[in-house]
Amino acid sequence: MERWRSERPGQIAEVEEWDRRKWERESPGGLSTVRDRLPDRRVVHYAHAVFLPGGVRESAVRPDQWSVDVWEFETDLYTDQVVRWNTVRWLGGEINVRASGTDEGAVAAAFAAACAQAVDQAKDPGKYGDCDER
Template identity: 75%
Template sequence: MGWEPGNSARMRRRYQHLTGRVLRDTAAKVGGLLWPMAADGGEEATGAAQASAGGLVYVARIGEYLVPFRDRGHADFLMERWRSERPGQLAEVEEWERWKWEREGHGGPGAVRDRLPNRRVVHHAHAAFLPSGAREPATRLDPWSVDVWEFETDLYPDQVVRWGTLRRVGGVIDVRARARSKEP
């Protein structure tokens, strides 16, 4: 790579280190590109080769989310927790070949999880104040806190605490606050 002879070993150690998993995944991808069909097995052998190259991905289909896991137990746990908190919403686990997830899933191989997502509680508050300073009776019900998982990014504030005010007609001021914590 054009390094000086005396520094090449040090430079290789510093810039060319790769983990075993990265090397295996790369080798599997290159192998799939070079030999997409087994000589004597046709499509069936190709599917088996792709499956053995990457294995299964357990996809928890919960509500509108697809959350892929390496471990079936993690997917099952997430599905059961989702069902208990959101009755009536879709919750099931599907087994996908890894190559299928990489082709059709959101986020590719980097999205496949090897741990359970962290729980968070997102706290919401909404109040309206009259020009006199008195609090107006609540016009709508906002939950004070909502349990969410890290993949529900639409429920997350981008800061630990966020608040804002809005002046309505007649001098009424709306105040909204949102905060998050790691505690379930």
Template identity: 55%
Template sequence: MTSRVLKDTAAKVGGLLWGTDETAGSAAPEAGQSPVPAELVIHVARLGERRVPFLHREHADGVVARWSEDWPDHIAEVEEWDRWRWEQQGPRGAGAIRDRAPERVVVFHARALFLPGGERVATGVPEQWSVPAWEFETDRYTERASAWRTARRPGTAQEVEAQVRGTDEVAVEAAFVEACAQAVDRAQNPGKYGDTDEW
């Protein structure tokens, strides 16, 4: 969210509440001063251990309602904070306050492990799964249809891992085939990928 958006929103709210005068429109905020009015209530969506602040109550309510459906065993509620409290205690201060509803996607994942000879390892966990992710969940959100990587895991087992994630299930499945093929090759030919330096 840009400073300009915050400033415009603050000006509109202030004008509706207090009216305007000629000097108010020409005054620029002081350096370091938040464009969000001090008296403004911040609607904070508490989602498990994460707190996400919104200017508008309906956006916070919408996220909390959907989060409750996705993760029924986790805390999901809306808290009301004043701006000062959020700037002092909230992560990333006023710059984190959102004035729009965030994007939500379903992210598809695939993962497989291979031994040095190329044999696939049974891990006892699903090789493919999907989870909902919001744009503020930077650890699991993505806009890409698919992306994959392989890596040799540290430790004496020398396992090679193939990982894929993306928003398009068909693209993820196709990428998983590619990732597994490279993982097998990497497991069988570690020098080709520079892995021998890690042994």
């Protein structure tokens, strides 16, 4: 608990003791969700950029890449992924690029590939099916 408080000031963690019957009846995964060890902490690496129509990169207020320590129970399975990335075209033609994962080198490589795809997508949206049909 002390470690949680030091890393997450202002966020409350509650501990509730359940007996075996309560785990069997009320736990989403049944008794199998009971941990037999402390959760792991992992470092997750992130990268983000936005490209304007035409392929010019928007100036960012935050850094392009950063890392965060997370507890494995805080996640939605992303701490188990070496890397994942995507590009999304927003209304107005901006391309949002995101990459994340547990391998810093893989995230950096995926981010570079995603940025290259975003520039191409911003310059030639029809190639990616992003053209408005009238």
